[in-house]
Structure formats: C-alpha cells, structure tokens
Amino acid sequence: MIHHILTSLVLDEVILIPNYIGPNKPTPLFKSYERIQMINLLIKNELSTQFENHKFKCSDIEIKQKKSCFTIDTIDQLKKRAPQDNYCLLIGSDNFFSFHQWKSYKDLIKQVTICVVKRDNETLEKYQDYAETYFKDQGNQGVFILNNQPLSVASSEIRKKILERESVLELLPESIYLYIKGKK
Numbered sequence: 001m002i003h004h005i006l007t008s009l010v011l012d013e014v015i016l017i018p019n020y021i022g023p024n025k026p027t028p029l030f031k032s033y034e035r036i037q038m039i040n041l042l043i044k045n046e047l048s049t050q051f052e053n054h055k056f057k058c059s060d061i062e063i064k065q066k067k068s069c070f071t072i073d074t075i076d077q078l079k080k081r082a083p084q085d086n087y088c089l090l091i092g093s094d095n096f097f098s099f100h101q102w103k104s105y106k107d108l109i110k111q112v113t114i115c116v117v118k119r120d121n122e123t124l125e126k127y128q129d130y131a132e133t134y135f136k137d138q139g140n141q142g143v144f145i146l147n148n149q150p151l152s153v154a155s156s157e158i159r160k161k162i163l164e165r166e167s168v169l170e171l172l173p174e175s176i177y178l179y180i181k182g183k184k
Contacts, residue, residue, distance in 0.1 A: 005115050006051050007089050008146055013055040015017050015078075016043070019062045022136050023070055023103070032063045034183070038176050045175035072104040087112045088144070092119045094154065096127070099136040109135055114143045119154065 002014070008058050018035040021028060028035065039058040047056050061077060062069040075087060089112040091099070096116045099105055114135075116127065122148060131143045153171050161168050162180065 002047070003050075005048075005088070005117065005146065005166060006054060006124065008089065009144070010053065011088065013057060014047075015057050015059050017059045017062055017074065019069055020066055021068045023068050029162060030183075032060075035058060038179055041175040041179055042173055046173045054163065063099045070103040072102070072108045072111075075108060079111060082179065088115045089113070090117065092117050092154065093122065093127070094119055097130060105134070109143075116143065116145045118149075 002016075005011075006014070016039045016143065017038050018032065018039060019025075019028075020032060030038070030115070031147070036058055043056040043058060062074055075089075078087065089108075091114065093116055096114070099114070102108065124145060127143075127145045129147075136144060158168055161171070168180070172180070
C-alpha cells in the first residue's frame with residue numbers, strides 16, 4: 001500500500017507505527033520487537049532504496065503503551081509532540097468503508113488527511129458517496145482516494161497463509177519474507 005501513496009503524494013516523512021494489539025484484532029502473529037525489526041528491514045532494504053527522496057521512520061509510540069491503542073489517541077500524541085505537522089492516515093478501502101465506526105472518527109478526520117488505497121473494484125462514486133455521507137461538514141482535512149489497481153491481498157490473508165505454512169513469497173518484500181522464513 002505504501003508504494004501507491006509514495007508515488008501519488010509528496011510527503012516530508014513517513015512514520016510507520018506498528019500497534020501493540022489492534023482494537024478488535026486478534027493477538028498479533030509476531031511479537032512487538034519482531035514487527036519493529038520487520039519494519040526497520042522494510043525501510044532499510046526496500047523503501048529507502050526505492051524512494052530515496054523520502055524520509056522513513058518506525059515509531060514504537062503504540063507498542064510502548066503495551067495496550068490496544070486507537071488511532072485518534074496516537075494522532076493526539078503525535079500532534080502534542082509536533083503541533084505544526086500535518087498528518088496523512090493511510091488506510092485500505094476495507095477500513096475506509098467502516099471508518100464511521102472508529103473511535104472518535106469525527107475528531108480524527110479534523111486532524112488528518114485520509115489517504116485510501118483501493119482493495120476492491122468499487123467505483124470512485126461509491127467512495128465519494130461514503131465520504132459525502134460521513135465526512136461532509138465535519139471540518140475535515142480531506143479524503144484522498146487513490147485510483148489504483150485494486151490490491152488483491154490483505155494483511156489478514158498473509159497472516160492466515162503464514163499460520164497455515166503456505167508460501168507468502170509473492171506477497172511480501174524479499175527482506176520481510178526472509179525474516180519470517182528464518183523465524184519458522
């Protein structure tokens with residue numbers, strides 16, 4: 001997903017934030033330190049080489065809390081540290097169409113630009129209708145919908161394949177695949 005956003009927007013810095021345990025999600029497949037290691041590998045071996053003009057950082061802001069964190073709480077913390085910064089929240093379309101169910105979503109859309117990567121074949125009109133229904137008159141920072149070819153894989157599918165010991169080589173960057181393979 002990140003590749004789509006980096007080729008579409010100009011960003012000063014990209015902060016990748018693994019969660020400790022996501023709200024309404026099962027226990028993570030990998031320990032916190034392993035997920036941080038994988039993100040750092042991704043930054044070093046993939047992102048920094050492919051996108052040399054971008055700055056990448058892995059933040060452990062949620063992991064340090066050792067509890068389930070909501071996006072609004074994380075954004076509030078980031079804004080306290082750097083109130084002058086503007087933030088984009090990268091989500092897949094699966095999360096976009098349930099965004100109105102997120103904790104304090106109206107406050108969240110006032111603080112970030114929502115950047116949506118398509119994972120389905122829905123029309124742009126459906127995305128626009130949803131945004132009109134839930135984001136209109138909220139004083140939001142905006143919604144940016146990438147009109148990309150839909151991504152056919154979700155992280156839940158990758159986790160399932162890993163648990164079932166199926167190959168994920170074609171679904172992951174090489175450095176992450178090799179890291180996971182070394183953990184088996």
